[in-house]
Amino acid sequence: MKKELIFSLVALGIISVISQTIIIRELTMTFWGNEFFIGLILALWLLFTAAGASFKKKNPKLLYILSGVFLLSEFLLIRYMGQNIVLGVLVLFPLCFVLGLWFKSKVKPENVAKAYFLEMIGFVIGGIIITIVLIYSQQIIDSVPYLKQIDNITASWRFKNQELVKSVNSPFGNIAVTKTDDQLNFYGNGLLLGSEDEFEFSEKLIHLTLLQHENPKDILLIGGGFSGVFREILKHAPERIIYVEPDPKITDLIQTPENVQIINQDAYYYLNNTQEQFDAIIINLPNPSTALMNRFYTKEFFEKAKNNLKSKGILTTYLSYTESSASNNLQILHSVIINTLSSSFAKTLAVKEETGFFFAGAVEENPEILIKRLKQRNIKTSFLNEQYINYLFLRKQESNPKAQINKNLHPVAYFFQTLFWLDMFNTNLSKIFKKTAENFWIIFLALLIILTILYKHKTKPIFSVAAAGFSLMAFETISIFVFQTAIGHLFVRIALLISALTLGMVLGVWYGQKTKKGILIFHFLIIILSLACYFIFVNLAKEPVILIISLIAGFLGGAIFPIANKMYLERQKEPDKKTGTIYAADLIGACLGAVIPSLILIPVFGLFETLIFIAVLNLWIMLMF
Structure with a gap:
């Protein structure tokens, strides 16, 4: 030859x-x-x-x-x-x-x-x-003349009607920060991780969690440290906040309070290797739209988290939910998460509005106790109040008992999230795909x-x-x-x-x-x-x-x-x-x-x-x- x-x-x-x-x-x-x-x-x-x-x-x-x-x-x-x-x-x-x-x-x-x-x-x-x-992609981009400018210009094309503030590469992926009006948005590999100062969502996520605990001192936050969550957590005067985020490029972009301990590790790995015990574990991550994200909604992960909760500890996770787009596949997805949590925890609670919140562990189902604690702690909020708490607890989610349990090696949540995503593009395509798969x-x-x-x-x-x-x-x-x-x-x-x-x-x-x-x-x-x-x-x-x-x-x-x-x-x-x-x-x-x-x-x-x-x-x- x-x-x-x-x-x-x-x-x-x-x-x-x-x-x-x-x-x-x-x-x-x-x-x-x-x-x-x-x-x-x-x-x-x-x-x-x-x-x-x-x-x-x-x-x-x-x-x-x-x-x-x-x-x-x-x-x-x-x-x-x-x-x-x-x-x-x-x-x-x-x-x-x-x-x-x-x-x-x-x-x-x-x-x-x-x-x-x-x-x-x-x-x-x-x-x-x-x-x-x-x-070494970021070092290469930074060192070659004009390459960084070209990369930023072409990367900005991906974010329509947004201003690209920063785009950096790391061994974990691409991190992009965009600006819409005065709000900063954070993307990881094209997936929206969250936005800065999401006051309403942060109030609901944090206070609905921490008000269920009589005295939350040790808090673990998994992901999403840029949405104003630290400001809301500090209103409960915790002694310790641990924030787990694997990519240091993300934590470098976030302003965190001095008493927040940042752990740059994968949360799955961290829980598997730590003996720390927490009053509350808050999972602030996107829906299970990838195998990577699906891991944090599985029975295996919930079991690991349970082992790191104190006896009266509370775990919280959530999924997006809107009445206008609540297809059957989205309903099944929520049931999958409820059933998966119930397979690991004796007590769970699921409520929904614009977001479906899932609580497990020492769950408090009486809204009056949450309202009482809100007043006792003198917590000032703009969106979460007595009326909202009562309203939300009337919107409890019932699970479909036939929905499967989400596991690492059988990611059914990932499947129904994909079907829900297809629903938004073409309902018929979603139905055909589901029938073919089944x-x-x-x-x-x-x-x-x-x-x-x-x-x-x-x-x-x-x-x-x-x-x-x-x-x-x-x-x-x-x-x-x-x-x-x-x-x-x-x-x-x-x-x-x-x-x-x-x-x-x-x-x-x-x-x-x-x-x-x-x-x-x-x-x-x-x-x-x-x-x-x-x-x-x-x-x-x-x-x-x-x-x-x-x-x-x-x-x-x-x-x-x-x-x-x-x-x-x-x-x-x-x-x-x-x-x-x-x-x-x-x-x-x-x-x-x-x-x-x-x-x-x-x-x-x-x-x-x-x-x-x-x-x-x-x-x-x-x-x-």
Whole structure:
């Protein structure tokens, strides 16, 4: 293989992973950090690349230029377009299509596996490069002349009708501060975290919590320290306030009273490792719209918080709620949180108005006692008063007993939050998605029966590599989900996870070219990995373990590719015209592996059934071979 060809294929891998990471990062910020979109973006990326790989060869030099032009133009367009799903889909197409053409332009029947191997090496190199760049992105932006100004101008396009005051990057993500009239708004990875001086909300959240305790001295605040909450907490004269916020870039932007102790740790990690006991734990975080946020609404998290409450302690969390947009999915979401809290605490209380407040622990259900304490403590408020407390306690939320309990590895709250989000865009789309998700196993089994009937001997390698591509990307999606759930912020490490997967693929492709073993052994090993992963992730969900799982999945999927490709091309009369077929099948399988687990399997059925699905798919391949 010529040096120019080797360089071109490695460069393709480098550009692909860097482009993928940048585009995922930008689109994720545009769509509020939701993993729903990470899965969708990965799926479309692979689908559009497969489309490019299916077309005729083009001038490779032109493709080099186009890839750079499209990456820059897509980066700028994503920042400008706003939350437009259709544009978000279309904007991916040009670059992905060109990258697929690039691969096809370099491939001949005798070197498909080698070309794939070299591209994967580029993926590993690119993953290392982009990881380093993301870690030091703010320093790079600050040090290069005019780059900071350009970044600020283009970043401001994302916030329509707002003035961008500041935008900084950290290992946890992008932090943006905007201004609307005289109010400052704080965004984390595109998701509104809160606004400065939200007086009305802060009064309700803090006083409805602390008035339920006869003498709140030790307070733990999780998130949201910029909305005026400290001013309201201090009205109760606590002895100690601990504020947990993982990103120091956020706490640097907030003015906190001197007696507030700031802990820059993940709240999940903090509660898991502290012996501190509190009179009140206040969870001031956005709705469970991401796997990261969903962790703070799970049975596992509530159990940890319960262990850190004193005997008469109170825990508070909340969800957004408005009568005008109170769809059935929103009602179920609230019931899920109530039932989850009730599974951990003997006593709970849920009330709703513009916000649904949830209290657990030593709950005081008599509004007269809260009113009495408000007067005794001589607390001055502008919005919360005697009439409001009486009114709110008449609006108690009743739970649907059939609503499931939200867990780390079965994030049903995340699913219903996504459905509620879809309701706001298109109610019919939400209904179709929900029906499809709920009946997914029936649809899948019916599809398997149809494919079994239509199955032909010469298509065996295509089905095999598509199943391998699905399994490989499903494992990557699972790794992303488990990482977010068990460890936290994925922002920088997404490139590391992708690199671990592709390193495994490099080793797998190399081994697949050398081995004389049949293809079925690798499908069998994927089944074993699927069954083992649940127990591994439940008991050993640590960063090195997740990276190793990605590496192994990459190896097994990668090993299948050269074996299947050789089998397929040997059966073709004109192999020159079929060089991209197996590559396209791999990408289409990976496309489905990115979207189905993230959108349906994990949220609706949980991690266990997702892994069973991977095992069943590979078992079907073995039986049909």
